[in-house]
Amino acid sequence: MINESKNCIITERKLELIATLQRKLAGQIVERPLDVSNVKTVAAVDVSYRGDLARAAFVLCSFPECELLRANVVEIEVSVPYIPTYFFLRETRPVLLALRGEDFDVLLVEGHGRAHPRGYGLASHIGLLTGRPTVGVAKRPLRGVPEELFRRTGKAYVSVGNLIDLGSAVGIVEPLLEGGYPKPLKLADRLSKRGEQ
Numbered sequence: 001m002i003n004e005s006k007n008c009i010i011t012e013r014k015l016e017l018i019a020t021l022q023r024k025l026a027g028q029i030v031e032r033p034l035d036v037s038n039v040k041t042v043a044a045v046d047v048s049y050r051g052d053l054a055r056a057a058f059v060l061c062s063f064p065e066c067e068l069l070r071a072n073v074v075e076i077e078v079s080v081p082y083i084p085t086y087f088f089l090r091e092t093r094p095v096l097l098a099l100r101g102e103d104f105d106v107l108l109v110e111g112h113g114r115a116h117p118r119g120y121g122l123a124s125h126i127g128l129l130t131g132r133p134t135v136g137v138a139k140r141p142l143r144g145v146p147e148e149l150f151r152r153t154g155k156a157y158v159s160v161g162n163l164i165d166l167g168s169a170v171g172i173v174e175p176l177l178e179g180g181y182p183k184p185l186k187l188a189d190r191l192s193k194r195g196e197q
Contacts, residue, residue, distance in 0.1 A: 010083060018086060019118055025128060026119035031160050034106070034133055034168035039063045042172060043104035044184030045126075047094050048192040054078045056094035057192035060104055061184045064175035071191055074098050085117055085142065088125040095126055104132065106164070106172050108185055112136045115150035115159035127162025134161030135169040137185055155180030 042063045047056045058072040074097045080090045091111065099107075112121030113136030121142075127134030136159040141150055150159040151170050154177040158169050176182040 010081060010086075010089075015083070015086065018089070022116075022118040022120040026114075026124065028128060029114065029120070029124050029160070029162050031114075031165045032163065034164045034172075036168060036171040039105045039172065041069065041104045042066075042106045042108060042176065042184055043099075043102065044108040044110075044182065044188040045095050045098050046110040046185060046188035046192050047091050047098075048189070049078075052077050052079065054090075054094040055192045056098035057188040058098040058102060059184050059187045059191065060102065061176075061187070063105070063172070066176050066178075066183045068187060071187070072098060072102070073191055085121075087111055088120075088122040091122050092125060092129070095122075096129065099126075099130065106133045106135065107161070108135050108137050108173070108176075108182055109161060110137060110185055110189070112138050112142060112145075112150075112157075113159040113161035115145045115157065116142060117144055119149075121159070123159065123161030131163070133163040133168075135159070135164060135172055136161050137173065137182055139181075153177070156182060 043060045045058050055075050060069045109123035111123050113123035123134050123136030138157045141157050150157045153170050153173050158173050
């Protein structure tokens with residue numbers, strides 16, 4: 001047994017099967033240029049935890065001005081433990097609930113996309129499920145990931161989620177930097193932790 005939280009047990013065998021699935025799904029990710037001049041809104045989502053309670057925050061900002069247009073928070077119990085490089089198992093449900101019914105041109109996800117040991121992190125998973133251009137943004141790179149899969153932009157490590165290429169992803173993130181990190185993600189982080197804007 002690797003880890004256990006309430007009734008969710010993750011075994012070595014399950015992780016092997018999930019890793020195989022990640023590698024397979026990585027082949028479905030589409031990398032293509034995005035016309036940044038057509039982007040009017042950028043959303044961001046982040047999740048914070050208190051025990052088994054996940055609090056997912058969604059914010060929508062204008063682009064490139066980064067004015068806050070709306071925000072939303074959802075809370076749910078999670079039963080999946082945190083396991084490095086299997087982050088998407090824990091975060092997908094709260095993130096999708098926070099995104100439900102929302103509209104945006106590009107989504108920033110606090111987590112890696114292609115810059116993942118199996119080429120398929122949380123941002124890629126969310127991008128594949130939503131069918132929207134998605135960018136992975138993280139505070140540090142994962143060990144062993146080739147440097148060509150991410151770009152350091154300010155204090156952020158940017159990677160392709162889905163339906164965007166790395167150059168376009170950087171073109172989205174750069175105008176949004178505030179103190180070295182994208183402002184929409186900073187807002188989502190604060191909202192997920194405090195519940196206030």
